[in-house]
Amino acid sequence: MARILLLDDEEALLRLMADVLEHEGHDVITSTDGRRSEERDLIMTLDLVVTDxxxxxxxxxEVVRNVRSANPGLKILAISGGGRAVSQNYLPAAQALGADDILHKPFRPSAFLEKVKSLLVK
Incomplete structure (x- = not known):
């Protein structure tokens, strides 16, 4: 299956997303820090990046910019909660910088999985 990097500082959500993807057979790498996106060798081995x-x-x-610079064809799913104003302001900005899709927190695991599946077949 796919190799996916999950970046989120909410450890409970990070674990939930990883569990959902691992259950589907994906190879998942997790980090609570976006600095992993600076690792060009890692970025070149991925099929998808999911970033808070x-x-x-x-x-x-910054993750979106780093990934686009290192691997322009790599799919990116940007997620955000933090209140309505934050999501409304930053999610469109992430798309403008190159995120392929967005997802508002909170979300159901099934909605998350559908977004991931959709990006992996594109």
Missing amino acids: LMMPNSDGL
Whole structure:
């Protein structure tokens, strides 16, 4: 199946997303920090990056820029909660920078899995 990098500083959500994807047979790498997107060798081995937008050290917008620079064809799913205003402002910005799709938190695991499946077949 696919090799997926999950980036989210909410550890419970990170584990839930990883469990959902691993149950589907995907190889999942997790990190609570967006700095993993700076690892070009890693980025070149992935099929998908799922990134939260609001994280310490390196936010999701920076992740999108890093991934697009290192591997322009790599699919990116940007996720965000943090209140209505944050989601409304940052998710469209993530798409403008190159995220292939967005998902508002909170979300159901089934909605998350559908977004992932859709991006992996594109």
